[in-house]
Amino acid sequence: MYKIDLMSDNKNKTTLVLGAGVIGVTTAYYLARAGLDVTVVDRQDAPGMETSFANGGQIAASHAEPWATPSALGNIIKWLGRTDAPLKFRLKADPVLWNWCIRFLVNCTAGRVSQNIERTLRVALYSRASLIALRAEIGIEYDQRTDGVLHFYGQTKDYDRACKHAETMRGHGFEQQLLSGGECVSTEPALVHALDTGQLAGGILASDDESGDAHAFTKALAGHAADLGVKFRYGCDIERLLTSSGAVTGVELGDGEVLLADATVLALGSYSPLLLRPLGIHLPIYPAKGYSVTLPIIDANLAPKTSLTENERKLVYSRLGSRLRIAGTAEIAGYNTDIDTERTAIMLKAAAELLPGACDLTDPDPWAGLRAKTPDSVPVLGMTPIKSLYLNTGHGTLGWTMSCGSGRAIADLVSGRTPDIDLNGLAMDRF
Ligand SMILES: Cc1cc2nc3c(=O)[nH]c(=O)nc-3n(C[C@H](O)[C@H](O)[C@H](O)COP(=O)(O)OP(=O)(O)OC[C@H]3O[C@@H](n4cnc5c(N)ncnc54)[C@H](O)[C@@H]3O)c2cc1C
Structure with a gap:
């Protein structure tokens, strides 16, 4: 087993983003824009190869x-x-x-439906506005x-x-x-x-x-993120989250390699609960x-x-x-x-x-x-009971719709800014 200490060569806060789907890539992009040192880890050989690959295309x-x-x-x-x-x-x-x-x-x-619509709309509308702003800024085509x-x-x-x-x-x-x-x-x-x-x-x-092609968007944005200095580690199976003194300190990969960071964002789509279970977190x-x-x-x-x-x-x-x-x-x-x-x-x-x-x-x-x-169709965004571990997952049918807003809000949270949207009712403590 050998170690790469992502903290050692950069005085900025180091962040691991787990997952290079549309959610992980948007998160990484906004984190890099906030000046953080970001590494994205994914088992596939390229971004957006799983659920973000050929979805319905609607930003709805x-x-x-x-x-x-x-x-x-x-x-x-x-x-x-x-x-x-x-x-x-x-x-x-x-x-x-x-x-x-x-x-x-x-x-x-009926009461829960109304609450869940409000929560979803909060993220989806912010996300659409963030996507429009992003398009104007970087001219991304998809x-x-x-x-x-x-x-x-x-x-x-x-x-x-x-x-x-x-x-x-x-x-x-x-x-x-x-x-x-x-x-x-x-x-x-x-x-x-x-x-x-x-x-x-x-x-x-x-x-x-x-509407638009989520896979084309994810690939193009990963390119922009790389230009901002984001490192992408493809072909890496994440085996487990590492903890020390009640905080997540990084991950261990399938080949035993360890990646350490100040903060870790979990964006593994449907596979997110599997890495959380050994830590006693049962995400529905x-x-x-x-x-x-x-x-x-x-x-x-x-x-x-x-x-x-x-x-x-x-x-x-x-x-x-x-x-x-x-x-x-x-x-x-x-x-x-x-x-x-x-x-x-x-x-x-x-x-x-x-x-x-x-x-x-x-x-x-x-x-x-x-x-x-998720059972309420609302994504899971925000902090966890374990220090340094953030969630950006559970987007269900609307991950493409909510990607830019979720990525931006979580990047704000990790980098110590107050997100533009209230994350109340979106974090895992609602379950
Ligand atoms: C049929 C269909 C139609 C859809 N239509 C729409 C639509 O019109 N509009 C819309 O907004 N949304 C739509 N969606 C939903 C949307 O596609 C998803 O919500 C979104 O792609 C989720 O992105 P993600 O990044 O969370 O997950 P993913 O894209 O699945 O990314 C997760 C990444 O984690 C990686 N990973 C997982 N486990 C590990 C591990 N242990 N080690 C290393 N890497 C790992 C995977 O390789 C993957 O790249 C649709 C979904 C489906 C299935």
């Missing part, structure tokens, strides 16, 4: 509704046994999963689009329910436009086939939401597997420019340059990223039914990733 504060709602249990039961169910539970004898499920049920009350996100509904009863939810969101200061089917087509002409074939009863437009984060397919666009006029969310199948559609990304579905089934072609077939069928002729359906690029899901 409009998705702030948590999974745990008063109607969640009814929906889960309704979807049982359906191969095209948007959310599938594969229950097994795993106490961690059962504990997570109990906490999920506790969050299904197939971004700023046409908003249009949520559309095939059934009038679902649209009516969504209009009520839009009222709740308005109560939290988040404005959206209610659109008829015809107005949806005026906003996004590619929906004309959906309207003509009875797949479009109405829509809700979040015009300030955005469970992986929720999701899928995407990326398709080449063959007729640019038939493919949507506005990022879309289809309520019926719970799928999102984002145009990324000359490609269309369709993503969604969720399986609570443990740490498994195998691609089930039955699930990706749902997306190809959706593309054929909704946007015929837009994409080459014979050339799909399928992918599966694990969302780090």
Whole structure:
């Protein structure tokens, strides 16, 4: 075993960021900007290779509704046994999963929903503003689009329910436009086939939401971070967190190498709880597997420019340059990223039914990733009971949406500044 003491050659505060997904990389970038000496550690050979690789692409504060709602249990039961169910539970004898499920049920009350929407919106709106500022500062390119996100509904009863939810969101200061089917087509002409074939009863437009390729962003930002002096250690399995006198002092890697630092930020997505357990911290984060397919666009006029969310199948559609990304579905089934072609077939069928002729359906690029899901759908940001250890994890379905804001807030916290947003209710002490 040999040691690299990250503290020895720099009088600035040294920080380890564990994980080079979109959350770890944004954290590292903002830490470096604050003048800290930063090292990012990841087991992959490049940034953004796991859950940040091929997500739905939406920067969507409009998705702030948590999974745990008063109607969640009814929906889960309704979807049982359906191969095209948007959310599938594969229950097994795993106490961690059962504990997570109990906490999920506790969050299904109207009061909790309102609280969790406020907490998510707090991070998501700050994050969107931070992303816009970052884009202006460094001119980062990632197939971004700023046409908003249009949520559309095939059934009038679902649209009516969504209009009520839009009222709740308005109560939290988040404005959206209610659109008829015809107005949806005026906003996004590619929906004309959906309207003509009875797949479009109405829509809700979040015009300030955005979209873009999270992987391209993560790669590009890692480059900017490296220019600021951030060191990236790829191909390194983090074996355990090291502690001394009640503080985390660094990590031990799989080959026995030890990295020491003044502060450590854990940004390992779904894998975050695994490193915390030996320290007696039981973080309720469970992986929720999701899928995407990326398709080449063959007729640019038939493919949507506005990022879309289809309520019926719970799928999102984002145009990324000359490609269309369709993503969604969720399986609570443990740490498994195998691609089930039955699930990706749902997306190809959706593309054929909704946007015929837009994409080459014979050339799909399928992918599966694990969302780090908390039972309340709110990320875990802030300090831990263990000195020098910070969390930036548990972003679930909205890690890309919340990345810049989470990274910036945690970088402020680590560097001794007061974050621009209140972290109350976001830290792990809420569990
Ligand atoms: C199908 C799907 C669609 C989605 N769509 C959207 C969307 O439209 N908008 C949105 O905002 N979000 C979306 N998300 C969620 C978003 O992709 C995630 O929240 C986000 O990518 C999480 O980033 P992360 O950095 O926390 O995790 P990751 O990207 O998974 O990064 C964690 C890193 O930790 C590393 N790691 C883990 N354990 C170890 C270890 N022991 N040693 C070394 N390295 C380790 C991994 O290699 C990985 O690089 C979607 C997710 C899925 C699955």
